[in-house]
Amino acid sequence: MQAGEGAPRRTGGGGSRRRVVVSDDDDGEGECVSGKRSRRAVIDPGDEDDEEESVALRPRADDGLAIGLEEDDASIRLLQGRPQDVIKHTLGKCERITAKLRSALTEAAKLVSHAEVQAACQMAGSNKDQMLCPYQVVGVNFLLLLYRKRLGGAILADEMGLGKTVQAIAFLALIKHLDGDAGPHLIVTPASVLENWQRELEKWCPAFTVIPFHGNERSAFKDELLSAARSDKPPPFHVFLTGYSLFERKSAASKDDRSMLRKWKWSCIVMDEAHLLKDRTSYRNRNLKSLARRACHRLMITGTPLQNDLQELWSLLEFTMPAIFTNCEFDAILDNRNGRRVLTADNIDLIKQIQAILSPFVLRRVKAAVMDQLTPKLQKVESVDMVESQDVAYREALVEYRQSFTSSCPQRQVSSIFTQLRKLANHPLLVRRIYTNNDVEKLAKRCFQHGIFGSECTLERIVEELSSYNDYTLHKLCCTHGMLASHSKLRDKDALESAKCQLLVKLLPHLQSAGHRPLIFSQWTGMLDILEWVLQVMNLSYRRLDGSTQVCERQSLVDDFNKELDIFAFLLSTRAGGQGLNLTGADTVIIHDVDFNPQMDRQAEDRCHRIGQSKSVTVYRLVTKSTVDENIFGIAQRKLVLDAVLEGDVSSSSPSADEDERTMGQILSMILS
Structure with missing residues (x-):
């Protein structure tokens, strides 16, 4: 298929500015209490897109290359209710698939070279800015192999900053160049990286016709796309680029847009930051799945496939390759949603089984393994004592909450108390006392x-x-x-009345005099407001990006910071600014308030520790002593053990039984007793 002559114009990074309402990047103060959003979309059967749930996802027709995935439905039904048997059954399938993939590689299967990637992307061989690293060529071959074997999908899970976007685009170019598959392809991304994807498609695949379906661009293309969807003509584009918000909103317009998308038969659906689909019950997940079941291939891109537990990773696998992964309650094997049993020394066999299941479908490389020349990253934890006024406020709150807190308090009250203590640990101006x-x-x-x-x-x-x-x-x-x-x-000195701000007063001038430029992350826009005040008091230049920043302005802010060396700092919300942005103009990261979910902070770190960084990167984590801050930091560190399962490390670094993660209620019971 070739895009028609009358195709909508293909736009690049320099297109007109667009105003987009962001629905998934807002930074409400209550959203991060437990490491998850407080405004999570919940399934509403009455609002769900009208889809036939019985339609199953199937691989493309067998042309001699496909690996057989058909299952005896009766045998699968017999396994339901026995999760351990389902795991063993799935393990057997994965072992057979792995053997066939290895056989394909040893049978003189032709691997794609960098020269072929350049030819597919129509790149000049002398352009050093468009050269894939050797490990990226390996990644493209991995995606191409699973595509040609008709497995239905793949998960590209390289560590953040290793160029997953480029690998995905090169893959789409190759299947057009070598396999004659010109699409159409659907790419779904968070709002914060839509413009970057558009720019990278323009750079790496200039021959692709791309429809950027977001913001004001939607109305510009809507009539022509609807007309094309109703006809029997090929789609007037190669790539349809849109955001997750299209699959979250329940408005009539969004439902009409999703209905239009279902009229095309998609070759490949690419989902960036795919960990956003970890909750199989969410409205977003269900709407995307109803569309993905019609696609020939699904590519999930995520730098953090393990955000909280293995159940969520299993959910991604099930979304990507439902013909292989049955819908079983994986929790029953793990005992709880924190995956504690999997990570103890007594469960090494189960860990190896899980690794074997993942190996054919998930490609995960870490920076240390593939980029010997990547600049070092130094981690520092700065534990600080509360200033006097902050200490008084925190202790007064403890006294007050001891009178009302009991182990039987409803979860909403527990969350409220915990949030107030978190705010006091970060800055007393986040509550009302004065x-x-x-x-x-x-x-x-x-x-x-x-x-x-x-x-x-x-x-x-x-x-x-x-x-x-x-x-x-x-x-x-x-x-x-x-x-x-x-x-x-309030006076200027009130902005500095917290332990962490006092540390910044000492740290930031030192960084500036040494020629360093920091990214400062906070989970709360309210805290970012105070940090803005602090920087103004210190007469330091800065830029700011959070969930309220218009999509059309985000890339411009990033470009300004990277190019204008006189801009000292960049303030970002962990949720909106921690995904997809390239901020290699900075060489220092300050995590003002740590997240329950350590992967969110790791994403933030990798905004500047990535390909293109020429300086060593230092990461500062600020933790207030003798507060709930210390408990949250401890939980986050223990959650990082889950990554070892995916990366093959089954060492005894796992937490022991007496180090189980404590819930908010358990933490409060401990500190308020």
């Missing part, structure tokens, strides 16, 4: 008089609203509206 109830009532009256919340908002409603604000938000309200300035109680 502004009294009397101050709030005075501010509410002034807001009511000046109609700041609208003419229809009652005084009582304004009081209720302001009562939920923290000290910094009330201060910001006063500063934003000049008539309230006299009520502002």
